[in-house]
Amino acid sequence: MTEIISYADFERVDIRVGTIVEAEPFPEARKPAIKLKIDFGPDIGIKKSSAQITVHYRPEELVGRQVLGVVNFPPRQIGPVRSEVLTLGFEDEAGAILLASTDKPVPNGKKLM
Secondary structure, eight states: OOOOOOHHHHHHSOEEEEEEEEEEEOTTSSSOOEEEEEEOOTTTOEEEEEEOOTTTOOHHHHTTOEEEEEOSSOOEEETTEEEOSEEOEEEOTTSOEEEOOOSSOOOTTOBOO
């Protein structure tokens, strides 16, 4: 476990649900990755992300899938891609990433509570 934080600290991290609307290989990345465009609803819009998820996912199976992302981190340049959100996931036993998502559909842009 890491350092104990307050609820106010948690509230500062803006985690939202969005739907992947575009996914394509990202061969320019240092580690295998997929470029994503995620729709976070009308208030936030469509944001770009790079995710190292190639072990468990192919780009063509990601479109339409809902994922969780941190939308209030500053953008980060990853090779030629400016990643605007941190797409969230968990490591499996081998260290490959599995996407964090909801078990039922949620309106795009809803905040994790």
